[in-house]
Amino acid sequence: MNRRALLSMAPILALAMQAKAAPEDPPMATCCPVVELRQYTLHAGGREVLIDIFEREFVETQEAVGIRVIGTFRDLDDPNRFVWLRGFPDMAARTKSLEAFYSGPAWQAHRDTANATMIDSDNVLLLHPTTPASGFPAKAGQGDGLVVAEIRYLAPAAAAAFQAFAAERIIPQMREAGAHVLATLATEASPNSFPKLPIREGETVHVTFLGFSGEPAHRAWRAALAAGPDWRDGAPEALLREFSRKPEVIRLMPTKRSRLRG
Numbered sequence: 001m002n003r004r005a006l007l008s009m010a011p012i013l014a015l016a017m018q019a020k021a022a023p024e025d026p027p028m029a030t031c032c033p034v035v036e037l038r039q040y041t042l043h044a045g046g047r048e049v050l051i052d053i054f055e056r057e058f059v060e061t062q063e064a065v066g067i068r069v070i071g072t073f074r075d076l077d078d079p080n081r082f083v084w085l086r087g088f089p090d091m092a093a094r095t096k097s098l099e100a101f102y103s104g105p106a107w108q109a110h111r112d113t114a115n116a117t118m119i120d121s122d123n124v125l126l127l128h129p130t131t132p133a134s135g136f137p138a139k140a141g142q143g144d145g146l147v148v149a150e151i152r153y154l155a156p157a158a159a160a161a162f163q164a165f166a167a168e169r170i171i172p173q174m175r176e177a178g179a180h181v182l183a184t185l186a187t188e189a190s191p192n193s194f195p196k197l198p199i200r201e202g203e204t205v206h207v208t209f210l211g212f213s214g215e216p217a218h219r220a221w222r223a224a225l226a227a228g229p230d231w232r233d234g235a236p237e238a239l240l241r242e243f244s245r246k247p248e249v250i251r252l253m254p255t256k257r258s259r260l261r262g
Helices: 003-021 046-057 091-102 105-115 156-176 215-227 237-244
Strands: 034-042 068-075 081-088 118-129 146-153 180-187 205-212 248-254
Touching: 034 046, 034 091, 046 068, 046 081, 046 105, 081 091, 091 105, 105 118, 118 205, 146 215, 156 180, 156 205, 156 237, 205 215
Parallel strands: none
Antiparallel strands: 034 081, 034 118, 068 081, 068 248, 118 180, 146 205, 146 248, 180 205
16 A cells, blocks of 8 residues: 555544544443432331342342442431432433333342332432532442432422522532532422332422541531531522521441442
């Protein structure tokens, strides 16, 4: 092949080399556009049984049908509470994936044992990231640490204003006081696309997930936050009533296979 032919092929060869070097499925910066926050109330002694079944039987089998198992946790303040998060690309994919999993062999084989641990599994919030960049990290975290979820219940008419105020004022102060902000999410208003599994409808929430190295770091953060400026200073009058209700705070310890970690 002559020099002119080689030169003419150079751009094509360069593109081929880039394609070969690039990963087939580059990881997203964040995950996922639709998220379920699931809190299960269990019979006494049932949590370790459920975690064992879940991590052995329900992680790969969910992910095989397009579900992202984001995190699995022990509620630090309730020995009979198991909390987990899963994500989906969109609501249509959620329907398809849930139908596939719950009709599939893994759930059919182990559902009776799993369900026997549960008193209630309907405490479920359907959420979405407040911005494309505010979702959960796509890559698995390292270490143990503590994950803290702060859930604020809002009047529907105040949701957009609160979200903007949180992004401008609350989240930056959380970071300045020492928290690792893992994700911020809000209510997904789409109808439940898989009614076999109930969700909490009629709720309007703003949820912040924070990461800490452990309980001492969380306590120090709370002290630093309390010593700093009051979030309410300068808040629009319409938002002040939203601060009159304390957020629901859930302190979560990741299980062995949880991707999301403090």
